[in-house]
Amino acid sequence: MTQYLIILTGAVLVNNYVLAQFLGICPFLGVSKKLDSAVGMSIAVIFVMALATATTWPIYTYILVPSGLAWLQTIVFILIIAALVQFIEIVLKKYIPSLHAALGIYLPLITTNCAVLGVTILNLDEGYNFMESMVNSVGSGLGFLLAMVLFSGVRSRVDATDNIPKAYQGVAITLTAASICSLSFMGFTGIVDGLFK
Amino acid sequence: MSKQEQPKVNLWKVLTNGILKENPTLVLILGTCPTLATTTQAVNGIGMGIAAMVVLVCSNVMISALKKVIPDSVRIPCYIVVIASFVTLVQFIVQAYAPALDSALGVYLPLIVVNCIILGRAEMFANKNTVLASALDGVGMGIGFTLALTVMGTIREIIGNGTWMSGAEWLGIQNGLNLHWDNPITAFLMAPGGFLIFGFLIATVNHFTHGKVIKKKEFGCAGCPSAAACSAAQKGGAAE
Numbered sequence: 514m515t516q517y518l519i520i521l522t523g524a525v526l527v528n529n530y531v532l533a534q535f536l537g538i539c540p541f542l543g544v545s546k547k548l549d550s551a552v553g554m555s556i557a558v559i560f561v562m563a564l565a566t567a568t569t570w571p572i573y574t575y576i577l578v579p580s581g582l583a584w585l586q587t588i589v590f591i592l593i594i595a596a597l598v599q600f601i602e603i604v605l606k607k608y609i610p611s612l613h614a615a616l617g618i619y620l621p622l623i624t625t626n627c628a629v630l631g632v633t634i635l636n637l638d639e640g641y642n643f644m645e646s647m648v649n650s651v652g653s654g655l656g657f658l659l660a661m662v663l664f665s666g667v668r669s670r671v672d673a674t675d676n677i678p679k680a681y682q683g684v685a686i687t688l689t690a691a692s693i694c695s696l697s698f699m700g701f702t703g704i705v706d707g708l709f710k
Numbered sequence: 711m712s713k714q715e716q717p718k719v720n721l722w723k724v725l726t727n728g729i730l731k732e733n734p735t736l737v738l739i740l741g742t743c744p745t746l747a748t749t750t751q752a753v754n755g756i757g758m759g760i761a762a763m764v765v766l767v768c769s770n771v772m773i774s775a776l777k778k779v780i781p782d783s784v785r786i787p788c789y790i791v792v793i794a795s796f797v798t799l800v801q802f803i804v805q806a807y808a809p810a811l812d813s814a815l816g817v818y819l820p821l822i823v824v825n826c827i828i829l830g831r832a833e834m835f836a837n838k839n840t841v842l843a844s845a846l847d848g849v850g851m852g853i854g855f856t857l858a859l860t861v862m863g864t865i866r867e868i869i870g871n872g873t874w875m876s877g878a879e880w881l882g883i884q885n886g887l888n889l890h891w892d893n894p895i896t897a898f899l900m901a902p903g904g905f906l907i908f909g910f911l912i913a914t915v916n917h918f919t920h921g922k923v924i925k926k927k928e929f930g931c932a933g934c935p936s937a938a939a940c941s942a943a944q945k946g947g948a949a950e
Contacts, residue, residue: 679917680917692905
């Protein structure tokens with residue numbers, strides 16, 4: 514049990530995908546303006562990350578590796594993710610229209626989100642087993658949610674300020690704010706050792 | 711299918727466009743993840759830039775050559791397959807000839823597949839233009855990307871580690887430069903420094919282009935194929 518908690522804490526706080534590993538920066542900068550869209554996007558990401566890991570891990574371990582095709586990893590994974598996102602969209606539209614109305618616009622964005630492809634590859638690089646991979650994926654998704662929600666608050670304050678230097682307006686000040694957020698997340702370094710060891 | 715359908719483009723402009731005027735990283739603000747993640751050392755920035763440039767040129771040429779063959783409705787999956795194939799090739803080459811670079815770039819090497827610059831150029835440029843123009847566009851954008859990453863890597867490496875071009879053996883540079891600083895500011899090698907320097911570089915470009923980047927309506931998603939969905943998401947549809 515402890516090993517799952519270690520992975521979960523590590524994924525949410527220490528190795529936060531956005532603020533420590535630079536995965537999924539595009540949605541972090543693009544969709545964090547409003548709290549509700551930040552939450553919607555993050556929930557869609559958690560959903561797709563978990564399903565993508567649940568699909569790619571068995572395919573890699575039981576099909577690609579035994580047949581000596583592990584080098585096809587990149588192509589196979591991106592195709593699986595693209596197909597999966599399409600499939601989820603169709604299923605949601607048909608059977609759970611209310612959820613589709615909430616998450617539908619975020620789904621096409623996720624195909625080209627490097628956090629999703631990143632988590633499936635990193636799970637295998639780290640040598641996690643199936644359960645550990647699933648915990649890591651959900652944890653990374655939750656970390657993404659945490660970063661998005663925190664940053665949407667920071668951003669609404671930044672956007673409300675009107676004395677930003679001219680050159681810094683727009684993207685530059687947002688990145689600077691992200692830098693300070695990221696600095697505060699560095700405070701979590703070592704929390705895993707402190708809590709569980 | 712005659713040649714008159716091709717839009718007339720100035721090839722020199724196509725090449726130089728990506729280097730300065732529409733620099734993919736600093737003006738269009740695309741491909742932010744590899745920009746932030748791989749620029750802890752100048753040499754990693756160069757490596758990432760070159761790897762992405764090779765993929766970009768190859769995929770631009772291939773997609774431009776196949777633009778009459780690929781059906782419009784499934785073009786994005788087709789582009790992804792083409793790009794992923796070239797990324798796999800580049801991965802093999804890097805693993806074979808520059809293993810140090812391979813371990814430095816880590817997961818970001820396969821993640822070139824989802825780099826917005828490459829998919830964006832396929833969608834915006836290569837499927838409308840000739841093979842030659844697309845190749846030049848790839849070279850220009852690739853050089854622009856490499857330059858931005860190198861500048862950023864240089865700043866971060868010098869402030870954060872007090873060295874420059876260390877670990878560049880695969881480029882034929884031995885040892886690089888060591889400034890022998892007593893206390894380099896290590897935070898610049900970590901995530902906060904990445905965000906800070908990237909923001910600083912964009913602000914610098916803003917300053918010298920008199921706010922051209924600011925005037926652009928939103929984040930650089932313009933070149934990204936999912937831009938329409940993204941702007942819908944920004945308006946906040948989740949609460950409906």
